[in-house]
Amino acid sequence: MLTIACFNLKGGTGKSTTAINLGAALATSKCKVLLIDLDGQRTLSFGLGFDGQTPTAIDWLTSGEAIAPIATKTKNLCLIPGDIGMFRLAASDDLFTPSLKGIRPLDFNIVLLDCPPSLGVASVQAILAADRVLMPTLCEPAALKGLSEAIGLIRDDAPDKPIDVLRVRYRRRLALTREADDLLIGSAEDLNYRLLYSSIPENIQVAESIAQQVPVLEYAPKSSGSAAYKSLAKEVSKLWKVK
Ligand SMILES: Nc1ncnc2c1ncn2[C@@H]1O[C@H](COP(=O)(O)OP(=O)(O)OP(=O)(O)O)[C@@H](O)[C@H]1O
Numbered sequence: 001m002l003t004i005a006c007f008n009l010k011g012g013t014g015k016s017t018t019a020i021n022l023g024a025a026l027a028t029s030k031c032k033v034l035l036i037d038l039d040g041q042r043t044l045s046f047g048l049g050f051d052g053q054t055p056t057a058i059d060w061l062t063s064g065e066a067i068a069p070i071a072t073k074t075k076n077l078c079l080i081p082g083d084i085g086m087f088r089l090a091a092s093d094d095l096f097t098p099s100l101k102g103i104r105p106l107d108f109n110i111v112l113l114d115c116p117p118s119l120g121v122a123s124v125q126a127i128l129a130a131d132r133v134l135m136p137t138l139c140e141p142a143a144l145k146g147l148s149e150a151i152g153l154i155r156d157d158a159p160d161k162p163i164d165v166l167r168v169r170y171r172r173r174l175a176l177t178r179e180a181d182d183l184l185i186g187s188a189e190d191l192n193y194r195l196l197y198s199s200i201p202e203n204i205q206v207a208e209s210i211a212q213q214v215p216v217l218e219y220a221p222k223s224s225g226s227a228a229y230k231s232l233a234k235e236v237s238k239l240w241k242v243k
């Protein structure tokens, strides 16, 4: 069972949207996926129509018992919903490693942890316990400062953690995008991350699908956003050797 922390220090970079839609794309290719919403804002839970349901991420992390994830309407896609209590989560011991051990590896091939945009307990422990980090970023020179800071902070505690950077809300034709692309390609070696080949275009149907509470693959299967998340799922399945 592979565990991926979906993280960026900056807010609004498409972490939750990516967790939902990459999760759904992997699930449609027969991979058994568990999404865990670690953010008190609960965008991921809302985006799948399960906000307010239990057991939540707090139950998973603090009850000391194995809990049953909720099956979503998408086959092979399960969820542990978020909890407003995540804003207050405090812990000095590692809550994540034992909680991840409580998930039966036979039930899931991959766990996607949707982190909040901060380096609080949830994000730090999730990143340390995860096998890899997936870092969605906007492709604008200003956003890249936040990206290098986030990577620097991860490197302080986890120098060898593999980090894959994903360009989201990508607008190919803009000069600004090309400038940011050059910077992203140029700093990959120095900062020790991999820039994923797939990118997710700016696509209104992706944003609408969150409000409609279904993955974009189901809401608008022919949209550019849906195609992009399918390509991403193919790319990471190979790179990460998802069973
Ligand atoms: N490909 C896309 N095209 C258009 N809009 C998008 C796309 N991806 C995400 N969005 C929109 O961008 C906004 C931020 O997305 P999202 O909530 O996934 O970011 P986040 O990084 O999880 O935010 P936070 O840091 O607050 O947790 C949302 O309004 C979402 O609908």
Ligand SMILES: [Mg+2]
Pocket (backbone or CB within 6 Å): 015, 016, 017, 039, 043, 044, 114, 115, 116
């Ligand atoms: Mg989010």
